[in-house]
Amino acid sequence: MDGKRSGCEEPVVRAHDQLYRQASPHSAVSSFSSGRVKRERDLSSEEVEVERVSSRVSDEDEDGTNARKKLRLTKEQSALLEESFKQHSTLNPKQKQALARQLNLRPRQVEVWFQNRRARTKLKQTEMDCEILKKCCESLTDENRRLQKELQELKSLKMAQPFYMHMPAATLTMCPSCERIGGVGEGASKIPFSMTAKPHFYNSFTNPSAAC
DNA sequence: GTACATCGCCAAATTACGTCA
DNA sequence: GGTGACGTAATTTGGCGATGT
Known part of the structure; x- marks a missing residue:
């Protein structure tokens, strides 16, 4: 206080x-x-x-x-207010008057109820948004971890096989399913995975599972 | 046209009561 | 029965647009 x-x-x-x-x-x-x-x-x-x-x-x-x-509103009063709120989250003076008369409440009480109801709705929405953002954050963290790992692998591969150094970077690509570098070896004798087609970017927001 | 006062409504923050575990 | 947590009715404060003078 x-x-x-x-x-x-x-x-x-x-x-x-x-x-x-x-x-x-x-x-x-x-x-x-x-x-x-x-x-x-x-x-x-x-x-x-x-x-x-x-x-x-x-x-x-x-x-x-x-x-x-x-005041504790009765179930009937709450139900009617809720119903009214579903139809319109704000009230004009006439609606307020009518609702108040119908509920045997003061117009001010109806007005306050709507104000509080809007506040609750907003709070709930904010909490939901927060949850979504949290999940997105987690997803991005995972994605970042995966990419870091991938980078590490590429680096070690580069060290182990100097041959890569003779290839233009753009000709290297990664198999979407196994996450291994293409462009060399038996399966890539003629046409390596076509890196030139388009970069390998996934949107983890819209399709988190699509990240290979 | 503009400066000012007043009104009406709202959001946000807060207080305080009723209920329940 | 006392207590703390929680939901929510009610209050306070301040902002903003509309309107009248």
Whole structure:
């Protein structure tokens, strides 16, 4: 906690005096920023009425204390909100009003639900993207390891068989299946693997298994 | 045309409550 | 029953475009 606000200290607002809730001691500075004031001012009389009649959102405890209570949406409410979210992830004022009336919630609650829902969706997407990137990274690491090994083999081959030095590099190629150098030996008597056709590059993102 | 104020909405960060293991 | 982790409702803050003056 940062001391800005605490559930015990901040009086829970009631529908009709929400207009002035920002005057709470812990948000006095920000409370008069244009954003917050206008936020409350924009409640139409109809909205305020909806808030008044909402049975699920009583801000006052049975014993009369003003502790902030957190609403738990019912399954039906959540389902309807989810359904609505599938159709459109943002709401225009009319949709918000209608949904709020239908769910017996305050329009503000519907709005908040959609905001949080969008945030959750984004978070989930980010996590998925992260996973994909991780896999790509692993794939590239493997590919890099393989290429390093291949390079090492080529180097040692070069040392062992100076004959290679007399061949233009472009005439050397690698068998895609066995990963061995072509261009010499019995199978390559006339036409070595055609390196000139095209370089041997594979995209490990789109086809990781294609890397020979 | 432009500078300014206000509004309305949103994203991001954070807080805090309810639930469950 | 107490506790920590987790999910999520609610709040705060700040940015931005639209609109009116």
